[in-house]
Amino acid sequence: DTAVSQTPKYLVTQMGNDKSIKCEQNLGHDTMYWYKQDSKKFLKIMFSYNNKELIINETVPNRFSPKSPDKAHLNLHINSLELGDSAVYFCASSQAPGLAKNIQYFGAGTRLSVL
Amino acid sequence: SQKIEQNSEALNIQEGKTATLTCNYTNYSPAYLQWYRQDPGRGPVFLLLIRENEKEKRKERLKVTFDTTLKQSLFHITASQPADSATYLCALYNQGGKLIFGQGTELSVKP
Numbered sequence: 001d002t003a004v005s006q007t008p009k010y011l012v013t014q015m016g017n018d019k020s021i022k023c024e025q026n027l028g029h030d031t032m033y034w035y036k037q038d039s040k041k042f043l044k045i046m047f048s049y050n051n052k053e054l055i056i057n058e059t060v061p062n063r064f065s066p067k068s069p070d071k072a073h074l075n076l077h078i079n080s081l082e083l084g085d086s087a088v089y090f091c092a093s094s095q096a097p098g099l100a101k102n103i104q105y106f107g108a109g110t111r112l113s114v115l
Numbered sequence: 116s117q118k119i120e121q122n123s124e125a126l127n128i129q130e131g132k133t134a135t136l137t138c139n140y141t142n143y144s145p146a147y148l149q150w151y152r153q154d155p156g157r158g159p160v161f162l163l164l165i166r167e168n169e170k171e172k173r174k175e176r177l178k179v180t181f182d183t184t185l186k187q188s189l190f191h192i193t194a195s196q197p198a199d200s201a202t203y204l205c206a207l208y209n210q211g212g213k214l215i216f217g218q219g220t221e222l223s224v225k226p
Binding site: 033040101107 | 145161202204208213214216
């Protein structure tokens, strides 16, 4: 059983389209995250939810909208896709938010290519 | 703002040797520092966590040191194997509760 699973693994789409990425964790964690990994391999936090409430919202275009229907799921919807959105998006979870010793568990990533 | 620097050049070593990776941080004194491993096409996987008052932490062939004066952590893999080839990321939580990652060091172990 995969602890953090995200779908799809690959997403190829045209500029201007709207797409969603889904994430589910079966670890019983309260906190979930979305990260973006660019071509230079930097992993940067985008959003974090704790028990369905948004607690971290980085400076991300408002074309990106996360949604957490329950604490085991965190989806990412992207409107009007642009070329610069091409990257690998990772979902992650941890037991609680922000504690310095919290370990994060990551999904396998979704590689988004905008043409 | 918090910054983490890892050697961006790939590290190539011979099987059986010890690999040493460096992580330097600025502008903050974290209570903990974490190391993750990332394989191509996969998400990061947690390896080790070290507290500020621990000088050294070991797990099998892995050893991490944490020097809060130098603001540096070293990650060692002894008796390295080709299966250890991956990108290794160091990370710490900043004062805003966000996990900040270094850009990672790619390790290649040749047989």
